Amino acid sequence: MSETQPTTGFSELTQISGIPAGALVGFPVEQILVRRGVLDADKLQQAELLAEERAEPLEDVLLSMKAITEEDLLYARSEQLDIPYGDEIDPKEIPAELLDKLSISFSKQALILPLSLEDGLLTVACADPYDVETFDQIRMLLQAEPIPLLYSKQALLKAINQTYDLLQASFGFEDAHDELEEVGSKQDDEFSDIGEAMDLLDASDDEAPVIRLVNALIYRAMKERASDIHIEPFEKEVVVRFRIDGILSQVTTAPKRAQSHIVARIKIMSQLDIAEKRLPQDGKIRLKIAGKDLDLRVSTIPTAHGERCVLRLLDKSNVLLDLSSIGFSRENLDTFEGLISRSHGIILVTGPTGSGKTTTLYSALSRINSPDKNILTVEDPVEYQLKGIGQMQVNSKIKLTFSSGLRAFLRQDPDVILVGETRDAETAEIAIQ
Numbered sequence: 001m002s003e004t005q006p007t008t009g010f011s012e013l014t015q016i017s018g019i020p021a022g023a024l025v026g027f028p029v030e031q032i033l034v035r036r037g038v039l040d041a042d043k044l045q046q047a048e049l050l051a052e053e054r055a056e057p058l059e060d061v062l063l064s065m066k067a068i069t070e071e072d073l074l075y076a077r078s079e080q081l082d083i084p085y086g087d088e089i090d091p092k093e094i095p096a097e098l099l100d101k102l103s104i105s106f107s108k109q110a111l112i113l114p115l116s117l118e119d120g121l122l123t124v125a126c127a128d129p130y131d132v133e134t135f136d137q138i139r140m141l142l143q144a145e146p147i148p149l150l151y152s153k154q155a156l157l158k159a160i161n162q163t164y165d166l167l168q169a170s171f172g173f174e175d176a177h178d179e180l181e182e183v184g185s186k187q188d189d190e191f192s193d194i195g196e197a198m199d200l201l202d203a204s205d206d207e208a209p210v211i212r213l214v215n216a217l218i219y220r221a222m223k224e225r226a227s228d229i230h231i232e233p234f235e236k237e238v239v240v241r242f243r244i245d246g247i248l249s250q251v252t253t254a255p256k257r258a259q260s261h262i263v264a265r266i267k268i269m270s271q272l273d274i275a276e277k278r279l280p281q282d283g284k285i286r287l288k289i290a291g292k293d294l295d296l297r298v299s300t301i302p303t304a305h306g307e308r309c310v311l312r313l314l315d316k317s318n319v320l321l322d323l324s325s326i327g328f329s330r331e332n333l334d335t336f337e338g339l340i341s342r343s344h345g346i347i348l349v350t351g352p353t354g355s356g357k358t359t360t361l362y363s364a365l366s367r368i369n370s371p372d373k374n375i376l377t378v379e380d381p382v383e384y385q386l387k388g389i390g391q392m393q394v395n396s397k398i399k400l401t402f403s404s405g406l407r408a409f410l411r412q413d414p415d416v417i418l419v420g421e422t423r424d425a426e427t428a429e430i431a432i433q
Contacts, residue, residue: 024079030058032076033068043067070152078150083129085150089115089159091166098122101141104164110134111156113163120144125151125159165289210261213254214269218296220251221313222289228313228353231266233259233306246355263300263307270298278302284381285311297381314383321366321386326359340364346431358383361418365389374413378405379420394420403427 024032030047033039039062047065051058062068078085098114107113111127112134122144126134129148138146151159217240221229226242238254254262267274270283285296297312323333339347347364349357362384365375369388377386380394380402390412392405402419403426409417410430422428 027080029073029076029080030062032079033062033072036076038072038076039068070154074150074152077129081129083148083150086125086155087151088155089113089125089151089163091159091163094163098142099163102138104160106137107160107164108157110137111153112138113156113160114138114142115149117142117144122146123149125149125156127151127153127156161292210258210265213258214262214265218287218294218311218313219289221311222294222315226313229309229311231262231309231311233303233308235305238262259306263309266298266309266311267300270296272298272300277307295383297383321359321363323363323367326356326363336364337367340368362386365416365418368416373415375416375418376409376412376414377418377420378402378409379418401427403430406430 024035027035030039030044034041034044043065044062044067047058047061047067050056050065051061054061059073063070063073074085077083094113094115095117098117102114110131112131113125115123115125117123122138122142124138124146126148127150128134129150135146135148138144217229217231221242224242224244226244227246228243228248230239230241230243230248232239232241233256235256237256238259239250240252240254241248241250264274266272266285267281267283269285269287272281272283280299280301282300283298285298287294287296292315295314297314299310299312300307302308323337328336339345349360351357365377365386369375369386371388374390375388376390376392378392378394382391382393385391392400392409394400394402394405402421402423406417406419406427407430417431419427419431422431
């Protein structure tokens, strides 16, 4: 499950220092670092003065000075408390029954994760073994005596996200779907004041069925690598379809009386007007799933049987921005790279929804992006933020259109301009001229 011994480097320092392992149990952490040769005594003295001056913990000052690393600190704390230090956690080896009793929000806030339970002794990964209150809660929730195993904050957060992501594979989809049969008598505003979780997996089982169903749909769509979620009302039911690899297929249905609740929940998440049901609306949802950033572009339109929603998934962690990895043949790749490397000209990228236009354009910009180029884009919406590139979001409410944005770019000394869509003759004319 994990490596509990310090790295070779720390072992070598232990040998070089001439102080046997375990001889410094109970010593202050900073003294252990000095005696092991990790921290210079002069640096320690400087840090102590700064800590007193700033009224900050000494360990935080040492880290901010880069006098030590977080790994150094945890090794020293491990020796101070005689607690093993862990490197990696395998989520598949953690019993699900331990995780069922702790929410992901609790684990992430307390930075603690149960690993195993044997003979009433519970091994837990933690970043702060001094957190008495958290350990008391663990004793109460799991009815076992916790034995701490030290981990870095980064390693713990990664493990917590991976572990609960694995646990929530079904994400309560069927339960939420069944409970929706009973929401017919409720009003939309009962769900309007329920704030969305910062991380989708933070939502508890106590949430309203419609919230859990919408969360489950988004989660399932991401796991199945769907590009779009279609929520389509018909005379007697609501049909949910996913577009996967360009093919649209039905995944489930919901009762007709749940239709308004589902749409209202999506509108709340995307900050749309839930009272306006006669006009098309566009919005955006930003959330995390197991620590991964996920943006969803939301579109609603009125139809004969009620409002229809389409959610476009923009998974930032999975976006490919390497031209050589998006499916070009060698010959076409060489041709395209030659075209985007030219100092002037126009490249027009066309294709149906989901065919890869944005990925192709972003990959091209990433390939030619450099400190000596001024690259500007006008998009609706800005789907992915690209480092070092100026990206403008179209906003029709303030009359910021593709054509007005493009006209403004001409006064910004651009080297490269990307126009997200050519919607009218004026935009095309400005681009060509």
